[in-house]
Structure formats: structure tokens, C-alpha cells
Amino acid sequence: MITLPDPKPDVLARRDAVIAGLRAAVADAEGVIGDPISLKPYETDGLSAYRQMPLAVALPESTEEVAAIMRFCHANGVRVVPRGAGTSLSGGALPMADAVVVGLMRMNQILDINYADRCATVQAGVTNIGITNAVSDEGFFYAPDPSSQLACMIGGNVNMNSGGAHCLKYGVTANNLLGLKIVTVDGEILDIGGEHLDAAGYDWLGLLTGSEGQLALVTEITVRILRSPEGARAMLAGFASNEIAGACVDSIISSGIIPVALEFMDRPAIHACEAFAHAGYPLDAEAMLIIEVEGSVAEQDDLLARLSAICNRHNPMSLKVSRSVEESLAIWKGRKGAFGAIGRISPDYLCMDGVIPTSKLPDVLRRIQEMSDSYGLKVANIFHAGDGNLHPLIMFDANDPTSFHKAETFGAEILKLCVEVGGCLTGEHGVGVEKRDLMPFQFAEHELEQQRRIKSAFDPDWLLNPSKVFPLRAPAALPRAA
Amino acid sequence: MIPSEAEAAIARQVAAAREPLLVRGAGTKFGMLRPVQAASEITTEGLTGITLYAPKELIISARAGTPLHEIESTLAEHGQHLIAEPPDLSLLLGTAANTQTLGGVVATNLSGPRRVAWGAMRDHVMGIRAVTGRGEVIHSGGRVLKNVTGLDLCKLLTGSHGTLGIITEITLKVLPAPEAVGTIAIPGLNAEQAVAVLSAALGSPYGVSGAAWLPAEAAARLPEPIAAGRSVTLIRIEDFATSVAYRTEKLRGELSAGEILDDTASRTLWRAVRDVRALPTANGDGIWRVSVRPSAGPGVLRAVEGATGYLDWGGGLVWLAGPANETTHRAIEAAARAAAGTWTLMHAPDSLRNAVDVVPPESAPLAAISRRVKGAMDPRGILNPGRIYSGL
Ligand SMILES: Cc1cc2nc3c(=O)[nH]c(=O)nc-3n(C[C@H](O)[C@H](O)[C@H](O)COP(=O)(O)OP(=O)(O)OC[C@H]3O[C@@H](n4cnc5c(N)ncnc54)[C@H](O)[C@@H]3O)c2cc1C
Numbered sequence: 001m002i003t004l005p006d007p008k009p010d011v012l013a014r015r016d017a018v019i020a021g022l023r024a025a026v027a028d029a030e031g032v033i034g035d036p037i038s039l040k041p042y043e044t045d046g047l048s049a050y051r052q053m054p055l056a057v058a059l060p061e062s063t064e065e066v067a068a069i070m071r072f073c074h075a076n077g078v079r080v081v082p083r084g085a086g087t088s089l090s091g092g093a094l095p096m097a098d099a100v101v102v103g104l105m106r107m108n109q110i111l112d113i114n115y116a117d118r119c120a121t122v123q124a125g126v127t128n129i130g131i132t133n134a135v136s137d138e139g140f141f142y143a144p145d146p147s148s149q150l151a152c153m154i155g156g157n158v159n160m161n162s163g164g165a166h167c168l169k170y171g172v173t174a175n176n177l178l179g180l181k182i183v184t185v186d187g188e189i190l191d192i193g194g195e196h197l198d199a200a201g202y203d204w205l206g207l208l209t210g211s212e213g214q215l216a217l218v219t220e221i222t223v224r225i226l227r228s229p230e231g232a233r234a235m236l237a238g239f240a241s242n243e244i245a246g247a248c249v250d251s252i253i254s255s256g257i258i259p260v261a262l263e264f265m266d267r268p269a270i271h272a273c274e275a276f277a278h279a280g281y282p283l284d285a286e287a288m289l290i291i292e293v294e295g296s297v298a299e300q301d302d303l304l305a306r307l308s309a310i311c312n313r314h315n316p317m318s319l320k321v322s323r324s325v326e327e328s329l330a331i332w333k334g335r336k337g338a339f340g341a342i343g344r345i346s347p348d349y350l351c352m353d354g355v356i357p358t359s360k361l362p363d364v365l366r367r368i369q370e371m372s373d374s375y376g377l378k379v380a381n382i383f384h385a386g387d388g389n390l391h392p393l394i395m396f397d398a399n400d401p402t403s404f405h406k407a408e409t410f411g412a413e414i415l416k417l418c419v420e421v422g423g424c425l426t427g428e429h430g431v432g433v434e435k436r437d438l439m440p441f442q443f444a445e446h447e448l449e450q451q452r453r454i455k456s457a458f459d460p461d462w463l464l465n466p467s468k469v470f471p472l473r474a475p476a477a478l479p480r481a482a
Numbered sequence: 483m484i485p486s487e488a489e490a491a492i493a494r495q496v497a498a499a500r501e502p503l504l505v506r507g508a509g510t511k512f513g514m515l516r517p518v519q520a521a522s523e524i525t526t527e528g529l530t531g532i533t534l535y536a537p538k539e540l541i542i543s544a545r546a547g548t549p550l551h552e553i554e555s556t557l558a559e560h561g562q563h564l565i566a567e568p569p570d571l572s573l574l575l576g577t578a579a580n581t582q583t584l585g586g587v588v589a590t591n592l593s594g595p596r597r598v599a600w601g602a603m604r605d606h607v608m609g610i611r612a613v614t615g616r617g618e619v620i621h622s623g624g625r626v627l628k629n630v631t632g633l634d635l636c637k638l639l640t641g642s643h644g645t646l647g648i649i650t651e652i653t654l655k656v657l658p659a660p661e662a663v664g665t666i667a668i669p670g671l672n673a674e675q676a677v678a679v680l681s682a683a684l685g686s687p688y689g690v691s692g693a694a695w696l697p698a699e700a701a702a703r704l705p706e707p708i709a710a711g712r713s714v715t716l717i718r719i720e721d722f723a724t725s726v727a728y729r730t731e732k733l734r735g736e737l738s739a740g741e742i743l744d745d746t747a748s749r750t751l752w753r754a755v756r757d758v759r760a761l762p763t764a765n766g767d768g769i770w771r772v773s774v775r776p777s778a779g780p781g782v783l784r785a786v787e788g789a790t791g792y793l794d795w796g797g798g799l800v801w802l803a804g805p806a807n808e809t810t811h812r813a814i815e816a817a818a819r820a821a822a823g824t825w826t827l828m829h830a831p832d833s834l835r836n837a838v839d840v841v842p843p844e845s846a847p848l849a850a851i852s853r854r855v856k857g858a859m860d861p862r863g864i865l866n867p868g869r870i871y872s873g874l
Pocket of ligand 1: 086
């Protein structure tokens, strides 16, 4: 169970004054929320097992309003929880009782599209898919594609350094950014980077990306946009064991082909997704790969033939090469709907997000299965096989507190295992509150202390998204804690 | 990523230091940015060797003092390469060839032509170990390709020129080297025309991985005589041989211009572009790099009188050589500012390096953050003081 620190009683007592201060900062009367019923939608995020009503919510419509909010909160010692769409799976946007949630969703304007220089500048509340939609008529797209892309916002993506199924080729959010407009904790508006590559000086863009709302509020983002490939096609291969599928992944990478996507699903995931999407997944297989390539039709044919030959060397139980866009979409439909599919088997599940060296996959899956047996909780595994990012989905019963507690412990065991085999606690969902207390498994105390000092350099009083990322300590021990 | 005695020795030396330290690898980049006034040196030369190479996991780790060419040749043996294609500037800067270290390339975040499509050095640093100014060894990231655990100090340390920590070990993502390379070379365009063509090429679906324009005098310095007294616009495609053949032909058709250079010619040519051979060697001259949005590149080139240069990264990277004086520097600053871009003084006599802003100064609130971050990493201010900003 995750604990949150006690709210500051003086801030709770000044609630009305805080709301009045926010109203002075935000022009639209509906841009500040104080009544409990309207606050309710903000009490949780994608980690819905944890709920906490915030003190108030502010919904600014401009960078200037964000700055005014921050000046007020800073001057009054009020904590701030930044929020995009609230799809974080690690509780990154979980409110605190004494904190103001600053929601960026009203800042949803595409400010500039510059095709000649292949970049677009958008406000933080534009959805991930919204960027691609804005440029797709010209044949362009924004590459990182988290499964939540219909809902999640680019400001949230920046703060989580989100990935997607295609990041093996196109990289994660950090690799697709050029510039940011940020508001510091004391309300200064700063430009980081711009429309050019590799700004000189310290790489603030890189440090801010994935900083989980710990360092600043991000209000505008300049992203790289890319020209879409001529076409893309997927294939699907089923194997008799996780080991064989893993060996096939090794052979693919060794062949010099880097597919644009290389996704692995284990037996429970295959079954759940097939029941949901009827994609023709091999129900007799223990493991399955979805492999996607890009290029002209001839190039696709060539690559798919090479990949089929590689798969055939590993005795696939089934091999299906898509012949059309529709067939490719069907293959993807199962994978993209994986969360929904698991949700139909078990309404409550935890989506874990560890990373392992790909060579350790069979080992790790075996040990996860042993844990699953001993905890008595089912698990399905989805794996970005090219980059080692493992998503075990642990199914539990939310009506049974011991079941939830077991699921959390099971999840933590998996993440510790990931670290033990040379990987890490999180590949794309972030630390948030969920993995905060596991940080000492990956970092020595002096290393955490070093990260805390960087946080303090941006946010000396620890007002920004507190109680996330870093294990809690006695407040007195916090550097310059307010 | 494992501790070593050499790393521990560096940590002890830093912890015991009472005066500023010059942090160095092979010293090939001493001429960059501002000179460091330091009583003694600390070197990564004793930190050598590849510590992990897992080709199937696209990961290589090496100690910071490992010569870059050693890493490149190990990768080549396995048909892989460094994605950001870091340049070897030894001929340009008149330093010893083949000595630059991995640590030096990462600490300066130097990338070559492929950067425009595949990311910079900093994009492929998956893990780092470093000795902070406190003399503590820290790590960030790891040996896997995706990692968002905690603040990304890999990015902070990469490109920090040894001012925040002494990088001791680095893990990089690597990729299979392409089977074939092809180039479309178009002679005779002016800078604006060229950037429009490069923009069309980079905005095409053909996976262009190099896009440069060289005026006639720069083109003449290339090893391949390709444009005979005219400017040349270069577009590179790297992939499997069949794809390269198809894509170069298709793109040339769409651009309706240019000749196609074969694999051998392309490799020689792009190595020369990578290593900035198209600029006159520095001697007493100054060398600058300006990064702007690509469409602004031609304007920057034209704005600086007395300097000579060329464009890479589709127009966005402007390499300039010119008289090493304040007039030239101010003109470059002004041109970069006008285009909302950034500049780096790569090489000049100490007098100029001490007198000017070698990179754009930060706004007051950002400079305050820089000071606090420097204080957080190096509270006594002993690591390469003044290297990037005066007084920091
Ligand atoms: C069904 C589902 C599928 C998912 N699939 C993926 C996936 O494939 N890949 C992946 O990487 N993630 C995935 N996620 C996780 C989540 O969608 C991402 O982390 C996403 O980037 C969060 O965006 P958001 O707008 O919802 O941000 P929120 O959840 O609102 O916030 C995320 C974090 O960023 C901070 N933040 C948000 N906006 C700002 C801002 N403007 N300035 C400063 N801080 C800010 C918040 O404080 C919080 O810490 C998935 C989630 C769900 C529910």
C-alpha cells in the first residue's frame, strides 16, 4: 500500500482563500473548480485503485494563466499536481488533499505546423492522436504512439517520456521533441530549445522529458513530424514456447532487419485478445510475435519474405503474412485492444511496465508464471520484444482487498526481478506513486539524493507533484522542505 | 556497468581536490567553448575497454576513455554501427587522429549527418556512470533500450562538457549497419533552392538519412570530384541494397534532378561530410556550428561576411570557418539569434574564447536554474569551471 504524506493543515484551512486566488489567476469562472461533485472526476488517474480528492482544480487556457496560478501557489506555499488527460498508469496525476490540480486540457490548440522544417508547435492539452490528425492530410505523422493515444495529451507524454508500439524504429517521446515552453514553480515562463536540433548548453529538454511533473509545468511543445512511409504490413507467427519465440526475436535482430514493430504475446494474452478481436491469433501457440515492416509494396514483400524465412527456421506453429491493409489492421486490432480484452476477463487488473534485457525473456516469463501460481492470480504478458519492455497484466478482484494487496505485491516482485536481471522498474509508464517505494531497488541512497538535489534546483520548496517518484522521508529530512 | 578501480581512483581524486580540475579524455576538444583555468588535470585515459556488448540486444557499454575507433571497429565486426555517426574532427581541428574517446564524444554530444533522421548522440545514451563533483559515483539509466526510472541524468550529463560530472562509463544503443548506401547528387543549386530540395527529400517517404548542401568551394574540398566548380546538394539513403536502388531512383525521379552515386563513392563522400572536411582546416581561423530550423540555414550562411561554410541536416546545421575575431563572432551570433537558433564556438584562440559567449547566454531565470543544477552536481565548482559559461 502506498502512503501519502499528511496534508498541510494550514493550506487546508485556507481553502477558500486558495480558490479565490486561483479565480484571480484564471479568467473563465468555470476554469476553477471547488465543489466536491465537480472535483470528483479528478480524484484519480489510470491507476484507479488510488483516489484522493484535491483541494481545488484550475483549468488555465494560456501559458500566462498557468504562470499566474504558479505565482499564486508559490507565494502561498500551495502544492500543485499537473494533469493532462489523467491516463497515467503509475498514479503520476494522483491528487493530494492539500494540492491544486492544474489541468492542461483546455490548452488544446495546434499553434503552428511547419512542413518545410518538419515540426509542429502545439499546446500541452492537444491529444497525442490530435497531432497526427492535424498533419496526416499532408502525409505526415507524429511518431510516438502510446496505446492511449486517443486520450493522452502531449504534455503528459512529455512528462512520462511515453513510448508506443513503433518506438523500436522511431524512438520514444524524448527522441521526437525540439522545444518546450515551460512555467517554473515561481511562475517564470521559459523557452527551451526551439525549432532547431540540439540547442547548445545543458540539455534541459532531455532532463525535463520524463520528469513526471517534478520540475516544471509544460505548456507548449514543438515536436518533430515525419513523413509517413509508403505503406506498412504486419505478419504474425505462433511458437510452441516462449524460448523459441525469444530465439526468433534474436535471429530477427541479428539479421540486420529492424522491424518497425516487434510485439510478443504469451498464451493468456493471445487467448484474451483473440476472444475480443477475432484476429485469427493462433490459440494453440504458447507465444506469438507480431512483426511489422514498412516501405513500398515490393519492399514489404521482400522484408516479409526474409522474416518468414527466419521464423521458419524456428518451427513456427503458424505463420500468417498479411496481404492487405485490412489484414494488418486485424492483426493489430487484437494487440491494440489488449487492455480492453483483459478487462473483459477480469475487470480489475494492474498493468506493470518493467524492462529486461531481451535475452532474459524466457527466464523472466517462467519466474512470473511461478509467482502467478503461488499468488493464485492470473497474469498475461505483452512485450515490446525489440526493446525489452515487458507489460505483465495482473488480474485481481477489486472487491477483495487481499486480492488487490496480493496483486500489488506480485507486481512489485516482478519489477524487482526486472532489476535483478539487469533491467529497470519502468520503461514508459513512469514511477509515479506506484513504483516510488521500489526506487531503492534500482538506485543507491546517494543516487536518489543526487536526483532529489536536481529536483530541488528547479523546485526548492518541493511544491511540484510531491510524494511521487522519490521515496518519502520524514518531512524534516527533505531538502528545504516547506 | 560495473565499478572499477580506475573509476574509484577518479572519485578519490575529485573528493580530495581543493582546486579546479580540468576534465579530459584524449584532449582533442580542448579548443571548443571556453578555456578552463585549472591547477590540475583529471583524465579518463585509464578507463578503457568495452565492458559489455550484446549485439542481439543492440547494446554496447564501454568505459569513457575507450578510443571511439575501437568501439566502431568492434561494432563493424558484428555488422553494427553508432547511430549518431559522430564526426572525427581531427583533421579540421589539427588534433591527433583516431584518439578521441567515447567519453569525449558523449560529453560534447557531437553527431554527424545521420542526426537529422536518426537522432543525436544523446538520443542513444541508455546508461551512464559518472563521478560527481562530490566525488560520488552515480549511475543513471542502464543497459536496456527503454528506461524512464527517475530523472534522466544521462541526458543532463551528455553534452555537459565535463562540468557536472566525469563520465566514467557509457551504454549506447546501436543498430545494424545498413547493407548499402546511395546518394543523389544535384549540382548547381543555390542555398535556397538546395534547402527546398532537401526539405522535399526529408519530407519524402524514402528514409533519407543525410541531407547536405555545399557551395562550390566547399564541394571542391571533398575527396570525390562530383560537381566540377559548382555547388552540390547531397541526399543519402541507407538500407538494404534493393531498397537503396529503388528509393534513390524513385526520389531522383520525383526531384527530377541529380545523378546517383554508388555505394563506394557514397561511403567516402559521407565520411568526408561527417568529418567536416568541406571546411578549410582551422589553422588560425575560427570554426563555428550554428543550429537553426532548416529553412533558416541559407540566411545564416549569407549573413556572415568573410566566413565560408556549408549546410548539413537539411539546412539546419551551418558549419562556418572565418577570421577568429569578435566581428565574425558577433555576426554569427546575430544571424543565429535572428533565426531563433543556437551557436557553438568550436575552435578559436583563447583570447576570443574568453571574450565572447561561446554558446547563447541563458535568460536570467534559466541561468539561475543552471547555477543551482551545477551546485547540485558539483557544489565546490571544481569540474571544468567556466567551460560553457563564464563563472559557472
Ligand atoms: C489504456 C492505456 C494504455 C496506455 N498505453 C501506453 C503506451 O502504450 N505507452 C506509454 O508510454 N504509456 C501508455 N499509457 C500511460 C499513459 O497514457 C501515458 O503515461 C501518457 O503519457 C499520460 O498522458 P496524460 O495526458 O494522460 O497525462 P497524465 O496522466 O494526466 O499525467 C502524467 C504525468 O505527467 C504530469 N503532467 C501531465 N501534463 C503535464 C504538463 N503539461 N506539465 C507538467 N507535468 C504534466 C502529471 O503530473 C503526471 O505526473 C497507457 C495508459 C492507458 C490508460
